[in-house]
Amino acid sequence: MATILEMRDITKEFPGVKALDRVNLSVEEGEIHALVGENGAGKSTLMKVLSGVYPHGSYDGEILLDGTEMQFRGIRDSEARGIIIIHQELALIPLLAVAENIFLGNERAHRGLINWRETERRAADLLARVGLKESPKTTVADLGLGKQQLVEIAKALSKDVRLLILDEPTSSLNEQDSEKLLELLTEFRKQGVTSILISHKLNEISRVADTITVLRDGSTVARLDCKDGISEDDIIRDMVGRSLDDRYPEREPKVSDEVAMEVSNWTVHHPIQTDRKVVDDVSFHVRRGEVLGIAGLMGAGRTELAMSLFGRSYGRDISGSAKIGGREADLSSVRSAINAGLAYATEDRKTYGLVLGDTIRRNVPLAKLDAIADGLVVNRHREGDVAEKYRDRLAIKSSSIEQETINLSGGNQQKVVLSKWLFADPDILILDEPTRGIDVGAKFEIYTVIRDLAASGKAIIVISSEMPELLGITDRLYVMNEGRFVGEMPTAEASQEKIMARIIKSGNRAA
């Protein structure tokens, strides 16, 4: 096999941070090359250097493609060479059709006039190649995240891709969709397309990768050949610099008898298609000191349930009752929900979680500004102390608390969102995909935080699509499917198979 790509001694500095420090990466033609490392290790930055997002001259070192040096001035240059990157956050235009998105900036046109027939025909071909059975005319907004991801890949294929870069493509996909995507990558491998895959899901990596490059603190620390049989533990050891004996912290549940929150017959309608029930007659309770899990597939209505409870932030025609501490709770606005002791940490950190242009210092106390103010006046010491404390506690990698959150790595942004809600100090904390995009080491830290919160008598509700995580940290589970709760079980008696069985059974009944 020939070496298709070599990156040599790449160094990239941002004000106050050296994100990459003489990194080397070498990729063989036709392989799946995995890039792993902790949050903030520099994976996304390295790929941005490669794809010309950071143009030649803004970094040191050299990029060799097929042995010749490349000096990309922008993403167009790299695309012309067949290097296509799919970023951590999807970049589709929601209100345009699938076909329009696929050929955006690369229109099938003659003298500025778009040839719609050809656009749709070619789009249909590409969709078939990625195994997506949707019409090219479908609006992207109507597709689930998994399908959108496939559209992104179809878009990449439309550009004669030689080297496909995927930055955490499966972080917001459910297991089936992830599976499909990985299969597609192995399919591409047969066709001679090289891929670079960034992921925090090590099971996926150890399954499909041919070679693994590990970054730590902006340097290459290891290059592992998977032919030698690599275990997840080996990868972790290189990633964090020590071995991690357990993935989940030890805990002795101290669930009290006291019910913290009880929700009965909660029904929520879709905000636009008002006759559609997104949450359908859901009843549940959570006790103090308990870690409660809500399992289900992507699109089951878990986020909608949580957001509708949290100050009616989602949906309309909401009915049902919610009691906190035995009394009917006023959840009519976010403020009153917070005052009632409820908090919700969103899964979508960019849209709902952070004021991206603001610093860590300003984001962390946002949900409880009064606590850092004397009357109306913000006390900047207390503000700084609070931000420092959480930066420490969750090990948020940043140059200082004055760093703008837009410049943090994805996982560290997630930690800032968590910090905000930890500081708000609620009695009942709903965590929606709390470890999405977070590295193994940091996951452990977050699980520890969850454990300690529960031990101090708080009620924690964890929504997660990663079943091993739910099985590892919760005391009790509900299973949700298509807006309804279709099962409840103590975690001790639960297993992935049991959860899936509940989901499938309920799906059959509905059909």
Added chain:
Amino acid sequence: MSNIVDSTAQAPAGQQARASLKFLKNHLREYGILFALIAIMVFFQIATGGILLKPVNITNLVLQNSYIVIMAIGMLLVIVAGHIDLSVGSVLGFIGALAAVMIVNWGVPYLIAGILCLIVGAMIGAAQGFWVAYFRIPSFIVTLAGMLVFKGLTLWLLAGQSVGPFPPQFQLISSGFLPDPFGVDGFNLMSLLIGVGVALALAIFLVRGRAQAAKTGAVDEPFAFFAAKTAIIVIGIVWMSWLMADFRGLPNVFIVMALLIAIYSFVTSRTTIGRRIYAIGGNEKAASLSGINSKRLTFLTFANMGMLAALAGLVFAARLNTATPKAGATFELDVIAAVFIGGASMAGGVGTVVGAVVGAFIMGVMNNGMSILGIGIDYQQVIKGLVLLAAVIFDVMNKQKS
């Protein structure tokens, strides 16, 4: 993180110089605009052969720009919250007309009329803010409608005529000066003392702030910069008040303006309300999900804008000593330009009160200087337009670089 570059003080000289350079690069915007104002003033001072900084002209400059500055303060909040208000020029004209009709035609005592006008202004702002905040009608459209409506209502109220003159006490808002109990001939000692007092208070405030920040290690401004900045501010204030004292003293409007600047600077930078407004402008969804009542705050921001536009309307009417149907036309553009020159972002969430005020004075000094030089209104418009464009281009480039 691999190498976190430390930029605190107590470093060897070379490193300190590098830190200073880095700091300057990161904060080019904030200093840039202050330097721009100073440079423009120096330029016109030379070009006009020293007329620009003559006491009488400085006083004039303040009076001429007071209403723009007052409205720029309100507009800053609106723009930071992620909106825009195109109606302020019309509202200014309308309130002037209302005041004239009440005081001149109906004989309402000027104090009561003034208060009523402020209330009406706040209500106008609230009415527009209501649609923006609670019904999510784009502010551009709501206030465009408001601009037309109040332009029309002004015409109607004045029946197409000018109404005036105002009673002398009312005129004092704009033409009055701070009385001087010392009675030094030809020099308003009181005004100078106030200037010196304010400068000292500000210096102490800045020094204390820095000392406190140093305790938590949150200082990144090199000492030389801090000292230079403080010195420029102190000398500037003392000098301006000395110049004005040499003419007739501090104008009443100047006091009003200074108070507004102080209050709103404090509110925006130090209070929870200010924080919340910036958060809404930065990301409304995230702010709302953090329990911030973004609708009410947006609504209040517009009400506040209406009130300040009304205040500006009173000041303007008092200055002209009559209300005319044309008053306030295109003022909104000057106000908005001032805020953007001052570093606010179209997208919301960014900008400072002091920046907006400096922006207003950049426009004001250019107007004044070019008029003294006898440059035609045609060229004046072109030059002002280019300056606005240059300021914003500088801003955007500066941001992209980092």
